[in-house]
Amino acid sequence: MNAALQNSVLVLNRLWQAVHVCTVERALTLLCSGHAQVVVAMNDGEYRTFSFREWCDFSGAAAGAAEQEIVRTISLRIRIPRIILLLFFDRFPNKDVKFTRHNIFERDRNTCQYCGKKFDRKDLNIDHITPRMRGGLTNWTNVVCSCIACNRRKGSRSPEEAGMRLIRKPKKPRWRPFVELQFAVATDHSWRHFLDLAYWNVELGTE
């Protein structure tokens, strides 16, 4: 087995949002079956997409590609894709973002949702917007990060009763936060553009 087949490829969904990382092997399968195209950052800063056939041609033409950039099959010499774009339905269904303390902090970016200030996690509470004793549920839409001062001020009241306003309406995050991906950025600079977008999507684009 060619070790290069286990390298990482960034996967974009149809909206060009980074949603996943897969192996080269998986990327080539998706490419070959017509479910994905290769995305390449061209020198002019534009992105060009390649179908499987086009990619094979491009690979053949890329005589200057370093040997580690290439995988060989019995009949083909294919350049390793760095980024692929899914063309149809998402082959990687959105994994439900787990409702955990960690992910609540991630969603709220360690920011008190009442005063809008950023804190260390140890200085943040999980606040029930509608208090539990009033039947408030423990779910994505009824819990937010809150600093200790705001938490105290609110007490067991609703935000309205306490005269406090949420800085934004809490929702279930749509994408798994791309925290793990941030560490992988260094492996391929062409990912950066999409990871930056993913970052912004996590912050703003929750369901």
Ligand SMILES: [Zn+2]
């Ligand atoms: Zn606060």
